[in-house]
Amino acid sequence: MNNKQISIIGVPMDLGQNRRGVDMGPSAIRYAGVVERLEALGYDVTDEGDIIIPKDLTTDKEMTHLRNLEEVIGASTNLGNKVHDVMENGKFPLVLGGDHSIAIGTLSGLADRYQNLGVIWYDAHADLNTADTSPSGNIHGMPLAVSIGLGHEKLVNIRDFAPKIKPENVVIIGARSVDPGERELIKEKGIKVFTMHEIDKLGMTTVMELTMNYFKERRVDGVHLSLDLDGIDPLYTPGVGTPVPGGINYRESHLAMEMLYSSNMITSAEFVEVNPILDEKNKTADVAVALMGSLFGEKLL
Numbered sequence: 001m002n003n004k005q006i007s008i009i010g011v012p013m014d015l016g017q018n019r020r021g022v023d024m025g026p027s028a029i030r031y032a033g034v035v036e037r038l039e040a041l042g043y044d045v046t047d048e049g050d051i052i053i054p055k056d057l058t059t060d061k062e063m064t065h066l067r068n069l070e071e072v073i074g075a076s077t078n079l080g081n082k083v084h085d086v087m088e089n090g091k092f093p094l095v096l097g098g099d100h101s102i103a104i105g106t107l108s109g110l111a112d113r114y115q116n117l118g119v120i121w122y123d124a125h126a127d128l129n130t131a132d133t134s135p136s137g138n139i140h141g142m143p144l145a146v147s148i149g150l151g152h153e154k155l156v157n158i159r160d161f162a163p164k165i166k167p168e169n170v171v172i173i174g175a176r177s178v179d180p181g182e183r184e185l186i187k188e189k190g191i192k193v194f195t196m197h198e199i200d201k202l203g204m205t206t207v208m209e210l211t212m213n214y215f216k217e218r219r220v221d222g223v224h225l226s227l228d229l230d231g232i233d234p235l236y237t238p239g240v241g242t243p244v245p246g247g248i249n250y251r252e253s254h255l256a257m258e259m260l261y262s263s264n265m266i267t268s269a270e271f272v273e274v275n276p277i278l279d280e281k282n283k284t285a286d287v288a289v290a291l292m293g294s295l296f297g298e299k300l301l
């Protein structure tokens with residue numbers, strides 16, 4: 001990692017889905033020792049505290065299929081502004097979730113700085129739904145669609161511009177639960193996806209090499225890692241709201257992070273969907289922090 005200064009931003013958000021507790025994710029990750037872990041690797045770490053999640057006090061709510069739309073818009077705007085400020089100060093933004101709807105805010109801030117940003121979406125899901133295709137109305141199933149400019153116009157235009165990223169700069173890794181509308185969108189937009197099938201068949205080493213070569217060919221000017229803890233098999237990360245069996249295993253995930261560290265490509269990261277209420281003795285937050293260790297250069301020997 002070229003940047004030795006890291007700013008941690010907590011986002012206590014649980015309104016992008018319907019299982020409470022994921023708002024405590026940032027606390028659980030801090031409790032698992034994120035600051036100490038990164039400091040031990042020689043980084044200068046600033047904990048910026050938590051983003052404010054506004055309460056929607058409007059009485060005549062817009063009738064949409066999108067759960068807690070106004071709160072998600074407010075929080076995303078606050079987070080986008082914060083990510084922008086952290087980058088202005090020359091620091092590496094490390095965002096702690098919170099449900100995956102927060103990626104809307106993170107990417108809105110990153111887009112100020114990167115015109116051709118690459119995005120790794122490490123996830124069991126594609127998060128490419130819109131209000132029309134969503135089976136749940138949960139905005140945490142929509143952030144990738146929103147960021148490429150598809151979905152409710154208020155979400156798409158957070159911080160007053162759109163789109164935030166290009167669909168051809170996205171690589172999804174670990175997908176194994178994709179809705180019909182998402183499948184169509186992946187085909188239509190030509191989004192690169194390494195499902196569990198490719199990971200099984202090629203192995204994680206090849207998948208990561210192909211991912212990094214893809215970004216080189218695309219001449220990206222930065223790479224954001226958006227890591228949903230449900231990308232990993234629920235055996236290792238049970239504390240997530242939408243677990244899907246048959247996921248990426250613990251060592252494969254470390255290998256992926258170690259390869260990203262060696263590539264020197266990653267310019268920002270977020271770790272999302274840690275829900276301590278659904279967890280076993282903070283296991284999921286512990287895995288998140290261990291993976292951050294590898295992402296930032298921890299070695300076994």
Ligand SMILES: NC(=[NH2+])NCCC[C@H](N)C(=O)O
Nearest residue numbers: 100125129136138140141242
């Ligand atoms: N970030 C996540 N965990 N997303 C889960 C999404 C699940 C499902 N595809 C939905 O739209 O509701």
Ligand SMILES: [Mn+2]
Nearest residue numbers: 124125228230
């Ligand atoms: Mn997911």
Ligand SMILES: [Mn+2]
Nearest residue numbers: 100123127228
């Ligand atoms: Mn997700």
